Ligand SMILES: Nc1ncnc2c1ncn2[C@@H]1O[C@H](COP(=O)(O)OP(=O)(O)OP(=O)(O)O)[C@@H](O)[C@H]1O
């Protein structure tokens with residue numbers, strides 16, 4: 001069995017003490033795995049990732065990282081903080097928050113610089129990540145001048161530049177065109193194949209099969225209601241519909257309007273063939 | 277709202293900073309030093325011809341930096357009435373500049389006289405302001421804001437200050453956009469804002485909302501910084517690259533500055 005990376009037991013969290021966001025989450029994540037997190041809006045996906053990145057701490061319950069309990073006090077230890085930040089990277093749902101520097105370039109080098117990566121290496125990573133995400137031409141621009149998709153790519157680059165072992169991704173493909181989505185998926189899959197753990201929260205069922213070996217579904221109760229391999233979930237129409245996860249299509253055949261749920265499994269298969 | 281767009285356009289556009297002109301190509305540190313020297317020269321000069329020469333130089337620099345002359349003049353002359361009204365106008369009068377009267381008139385029972393010395397003084401002042409404003413505009417127009425901020429580092433301004441300023445700049449833009457979009461959203465929903473009073477109320481509500489948002493944003497941005505390893509002491513690369521043209525320009529500015537001083541002392545003796 002692979003090494004246990006994260007271990008959550010009965011985790012409760014609420015914002016400001018009165019807006020519950022997670023109510024009793026149990027979860028274990030193995031090093032090197034691909035984990036998907038899905039669920040309707042407001043069910044706590046982003047909150048979970050924020051907890052995993054130790055930006056907030058649970059009200060009750062425990063989170064262990066590689067056997068060590070995550071609490072506010074362990075982050076007083078600067079050596080641990082640095083190691084943790086180097087090992088875990090988090091792409092926020094809102095790239096506006098993530099890009100706080102005056103230029104894209106400065107945003108990409110921010111992480112490595114803070115973490116004490118030598119200058120030569122920082123430059124190398126800047127080149128590598130911006131080439132991988134095809135944003136080399138945007139480096140001197142201000143984040144506020146970019147389109148939403150470009151912002152998202154820049155945000156992903158700013159995290160990849162840290163070269164973390166664990167990637168937490170909150171809706172990494174939202175608002176991206178199909179080709180860019182494809183590129184980002186390829187990058188993430190390559191990262192995973194080189195041994196990194198990727199944990200992705202998404203609404204995009206198209207990508208879930210590739211990006212996750214196991215999917216955790218968050219329900220209205222703000223806890224995990226089901227954990228299963230993606231293929232099994234995607235074939236369970238009833239379940240998906242019940243939890244606001246299926247795409248519902250409506251189209252016309254002659255004069256009759258059909259409304260039917262549909263998760264693009266067919267398209268997906270074709271796509272794969274044409275790519276393969 | 278149009279005031280807001282004006283702010284956005286004038287403060288945040290780096291249309292000219294992105295051109296490939298003479299000043300744009302200069303290393304920011306050198307550019308700041310050169311403009312600073314020229315400003316000093318303007319400040320010390322008591323010779324109107326020297327000032328006019330410097331002003332011509334500004335116009336040439338603007339031209340070589342691919343700034344359209346019309347735009348540049350508009351941008352710089354817009355400040356002039358403000359200054360001249362409060363300072364130059366009174367200086368024309370004999371109360372402030374005694375001398376040979378050229379013209380006299382009555383205002384509310386007081387006889388005011390415009391003196392020759394007054395005119396000379398006002399013209400001198402006018403050119404001085406115009407030249408200073410043009411120099412400042414040249415610097416701001418041809419430099420990206422963050423580069424300007426970074427150049428502060430040569431004056432040993434702490435990194436945390438430079439970074440905070442950079443972030444303010446970044447997020448003020450975001451807020452302007454939020455306000456603009458909110459306004460558009462209101463317009464699209466209610467058509468137009470009926471009365472001034474109602475408009476004011478909408479603005480008030482928005483400002484409250486904006487305050488809240490800025491608070492949440494602050495929280496999140498801080499988390500985003502922590503997540504990427506920030507621990508209270510920002511690190512950044514101070515990247516500048518200068519070439520021989522920068523040195524030549526700086527030397528030229530020094531020469532010009534000294535020439536100004538020399539001219540001055542010749543005139544005095
Ligand atoms: N800053 C906050 N203050 C108060 N409540 C919050 C805050 N952020 C989130 N919440 C609440 O916490 C719950 C979980 O939010 P979270 O952002 O984790 O949901 P999510 O699953 O990521 O949703 P989405 O799919 O819309 O991104 C929601 O009910 C939300 O209202």
Ligand SMILES: [Mg+2]
Pocket residue numbers: 045046047093170
């Ligand atoms: Mg979310």
